[in-house]
Amino acid sequence: MSSLHGPAMRHSSLLNLLTSLLLTTAQAAPPTTVRLCYDQEDVYPWRVKGGQGLDFTLLKLLEGRVNVHFELLALPWKRCLLELGENRHDGAVAASFRPERMDVGVYPMAGGVPDASLRMRAESYSLFRLKGSPASWDGKRFIGIEGNVGAQAGYSIVEQLKAAGLNVDTGTASADDNLRKLLLGRVVALALLSSEGDASIAASPEFTARIERLYPPLTERAYYLLFSKSFYARDEALAQRMWQALPAVRDSADYKRAEAAMRQP
Incomplete structure (x- = not known):
């Protein structure tokens, strides 16, 4: 019996050793740096400034999953x-x-369309106004808007507002500063991310x-990890x-806990 099983056992032990060495080597591989x-x-x-927020939590958890x-x-x-x-970065966060x-x-x-199941997150835009203002949105069209609507420069909602024939003011970057502009009467309404x-x-x-804030939202969009063309050409497998x-x-569970904590009043 030993003469029959000895070579097979030695062969099995060698395979196990090689498998263990390969796994150890893979686990020891340094992480690939991706610039976002x-x-x-x-x-x-x-x-939120200081590295807090759900986007950063998601990216930190993603680091551990894909090395x-x-x-x-x-x-x-x-x-x-x-x-x-210009391919100066490997990707952009939440586009x-x-x-x-x-x-x-x-x-x-x-x-031929973005796969929303592979998004980072989803978020809606809403119209904000002064209480008592006639500026309105009925889910299909804007009503009672006489003047500029504020929005943040570079945000996708700007094109929707312009397509509806509105004059859009993108001169102010932060949500808080836009809200102050609304209080001062420099815009008649704001299109901001709802949350x-x-x-x-x-x-x-x-x-x-x-x-x-007015209901319903203006639109809901998915936000993606958008990779540069050079990075995708260089390492399509990693991007995927x-x-x-x-x-x-x-x-x-880790992301759900962070989400619940961030959304607590």
Whole structure:
């Protein structure tokens, strides 16, 4: 019996040893550095100065799943996208889909459209106005808007507002400063990310007393990890692994806990 099983056992032991060595080598491989730019303005609860927010939580969890290390650079959003198109960054954090952005980067696509299941997150835009203002939105059209509507430069909602024939003021970057502009009468309404506008209003008694959000939202969009064309050409497999890992990260217990904590009043 031993003469029959001895070689097989030795062969099995060798295979196990080789498998263990391969696994150890793979686990010891240093993470690949991926350079990402993101909008420097606070967008609560997604990004808050100091490295807090759900976008950063998601990226940290993604690092562990696909063995990458993200180098993050805060920039004005329009500059982030411009430099992405120049291949000065590997990707941009949380970019909604606009057809013209396909000239500067690569989205996760399925059937010729972005695959929303591989998004980082989803978020809506809403119209904000002074209480008692005639400015309105009925879900299909704008009503009673006589004057400029404020929006943040480089944000995808700007084109929707312009397509509706509105005059859009993009001269102010942060949500808080836009809300102050609304209080001063420099714009008659604002189009802001819903959660960010809500958080800014809740944090200021003056905003709470005088400003309201309208329903329904103007639109809801998915936000993606948008890779530069040079990075995607260089390492398509890694880009795909990152995109494919995002649903599991969003559904993970660690992310859900962070989400609940950020959304507590």
